[in-house]
Amino acid sequence: MNKKPKIIITDFINDNLEPEKVLLDGRADIWALDALSEKELQGRVEDADVLIVYHCLRVSQATIRQLKNCKLIVRAGVGIDNVDHPYAASKGIPMVNIPDYGSEDVADSAMSMLLSLMRGTHGLNSRLRADIGPWSFTQVQPLHRLRGCKLGIVGLGRIGTAMALRAKAFGMDVAFYDPYKADGYEKALGIHREENLVTLLSSSDAVSLHCPLTPETQHLINANTLSLMKQGAYLINTARGAVVDTSAIPQALESGQLRGAGIDVLENEPPGKDDMMISAWKNPGHPAHHQLIVNPHAAFYSEEGLMEIRRRSIKAFLDVLEGKSLKNIVNSIESP
Incomplete structure (x- = not known):
């Protein structure tokens, strides 16, 4: 047998x-x-x-x-x-x-994080629960409508494409950086192509990461590249944890370089007790407490x-x- x-x-x-x-x-x-x-x-x-x-x-x-x-x-x-x-x-x-x-699930999760941050719903909920500030929209001033804001997508694969379509539905101006994507996709999707990462980062109101983890993308987003982003921009990562050096996020939030971040994946999961970003996120006195969304690698679900x-x-x-x-x-x- x-x-x-x-x-x-x-x-x-x-x-x-x-x-x-x-x-x-x-x-x-x-x-x-x-x-x-x-x-x-x-x-x-x-x-x-x-x-x-x-x-x-x-x-x-x-x-x-x-x-x-x-x-x-x-x-x-x-x-x-x-x-x-x-x-x-x-x-x-x-x-x-x-x-x-899970292309649609991850894109839905990334978009939900982006909406919650850019419309202030996460920050208002967090601050009101902590009994901080007045019962008023003024706690998240200034906010701007999504229509016309620029979303920069890093990596235009299946999920990046799904994210682009969702952002377009909200009237956002969508651009992407992906040196491995053949010409023409931008025309098919009605979005813009940026020829280098610096241009994408410096011109986008929000950046969503959808690239694989490779030696080239390891810590692609770090203290230096965060400094190249527009002041007060938003960052979303539902790709791979090590694409972002998350130790740089607390300072970027504290300085106002980032106004918010949504992080679904971490380099080490679950994070250790000495993780700088998680410590800031848990600290009621740090801006990350109200401006950072952390999920446990759940965007796919x-x-x-x-x-x-x-x-x-x-x-x-x-x-x-x-x-x-x-x-x-x-x-x-x-x-x-």
């Missing part, structure tokens, strides 16, 4: 796996480890035929080297920086991601989106099982 393939979900999922089991229909065994660190994978994944990785940990060479039977790694999400996929390729293990499962990513992850395995071509491969497997 042939042994069933073994699928291991490394992290994030910790329920009865009913959505996965329904699709598998007995064709594979599946376990969810709910690990919080790579160390917790030791001795538990070596015999996996398929590894499904979410975003709570990193899978490095040390783990991949121990995989004896692995035929596929599924990065259950968009970002691919938390798996050493080039090393997996060198071991003959393809990796796929799920690039389009909706019940529909979560079910979609779980099903799509299993579908990738079924494609392998049925000898179909894999979609969304992110590493190249060299022929021996």
Whole structure:
């Protein structure tokens, strides 16, 4: 009797796996480890035929080297920086991601943060709850209507495009910076293209980040680039945590360089007790307490989106099982 393939979900999922089991229909065994660190994978994944990785940990060479039977790694999400996929390729293990499962959810979350900050609803709610100032709109003066304000988008992929369409619906003037995007997208979307990051930052009333994490984008937004932004601008990050050096945000808010920020992703999740931005956010005496929105890497989430990513992850395995071509491969497997 042939042994069933073994699928291991490394992290994030910790329920009865009913959505996965329904699709598998007995064709594979599946376990969810709910690990919080790579160390917790030791001795538990070596015999996996398929590894499904979410975003709570990193899978490095040390783990991949121990995989004896692995035929596929599924990065259950968009970002691919938390798996050493080039090393997996060198071991003959393809990796796929799920690039389009949550485009609308992340864009909705980014837009909701932007609206809450630019219309003052977050700041007013926070200050009134703390019994600060008068029961009046004057607490957030001056505010300007969104129509005509310029939104700068960094990274015009699926989510960046979805964000552009939402901002346009509010009458915002939308521009983007993406050196890897072919010409013509700006015309198709009716937005503007900026040829360099400095121009985008210095001319935008708000900036929303939608780029992947690469060596080029590591700490793309830092104390220096924040200083290039318009005085009193807003910053939204629903991309990857390490794209922003968040230690620079408290000072930018305190000086008024930033008027508000919405941060859904952090370089270290959950943050440590010594995280400078989180400390400022928790401090009632710091402007960040009322001008900063922090979420726990939740922009991707909706019940529909979560079910979609779980099903799509299993579908990738079924494609392998049925000898179909894999979609969304992110590493190249060299022929021996």
